[in-house]
Amino acid sequence: MKSFIIGIIFTLSVFGINKYYLSKIEKLEDQIRFEKKQVEICRKQLRKKMAEYYNKANFKKIELEMLNKENMEHSKEIIYFKLEGKEKNAEEN
Template sequence: MKTFVVGLVITLVVFGVNKNYLSRIERLEGQVKFEKKQVEICNKQLRKQMMSYYNKSNFKKIELEMLDKGKMEHSKEIRYFKLEGEKTDVEGN
């Protein structure tokens, strides 16, 4: 009888501790899901802002416009940057 009571108490304690840890884990998983959603929202906003920036600053268009007006010259010493995937007609760029 004594061993049965000790076994029952140990079993109840184990179940109680297990429930406590499971509830903590569940709460933390909920926080992780919320944070992932926030990160996705921020990434979407970042992509929108980057697209609007690149649309507003079409560097190739600006370069051609300035070359046509004669206000810009190409320098052999300085290499300016270009956007990824953009092909240039002028060598050295």
């Protein structure tokens, strides 16, 4: 009977320790998931900013080429759109 009680106490202590460490691991995994989401959001923002930068650089290059050629003028009627999440300036017909 004494060995049975010692066995039960040992088994319960092992289960208790196991539950404690599993809960710690679960919390750490939740933190990792959250950080991965934050990194992905930052990467998307970085890609958008880089795309805007490269588009502006290309537009500036085109503008300079057009100004260097004869009979080229700025047009105030150019309609363009912005990247995802921003208002569109183009009106659809």
